Amino acid sequence: MILRILLFLAINFAAIGLGGLFTSKGVPSDWYVNLMKAPWTPPGWVFGAAWTTIMICLAFYMPYALEKTESRNVLIIVFAIQWILNVAWSPVFF
Numbered sequence: 854m855i856l857r858i859l860l861f862l863a864i865n866f867a868a869i870g871l872g873g874l875f876t877s878k879g880v881p882s883d884w885y886v887n888l889m890k891a892p893w894t895p896p897g898w899v900f901g902a903a904w905t906t907i908m909i910c911l912a913f914y915m916p917y918a919l920e921k922t923e924s925r926n927v928l929i930i931v932f933a934i935q936w937i938l939n940v941a942w943s944p945v946f947f
Contacts, residue, residue, distance in 0.1 A: 857916035865908035868939045875943040885946075 915932060922928050 854916050854920075857919070858912055861912035861915045862909070864936065865912050868936050869904060869908060871940045872943045 915928075918928055919925055
């Protein structure tokens with residue numbers, strides 16, 4: 854179980870790292886920078902902390918889910934799709 858958690862931590866943080874390559878110097882898009890944002894929009898560092906927490910939780914959940922589910926292939930496919938979407942989000946959105 855611990856090895857699986859470590860594996861999913863590595864996979865999840867690889868997604869964060871790859872996605873972060875596109876926004877390492879901040880959001881490059883004038884479109885996003887010039888958006889009218891709500892006054893309660895959190896600062897950029899909050900998003901990094903939130904995604905780190907989400908990925909840690911997901912890394913702990915996935916080994917448990919793999920043991921409990923009868924459709925492991927579906928779970929792995931859904932995980933792979935969300936991983937691809939996480940990596941693609943920054944370059945597509947910003």
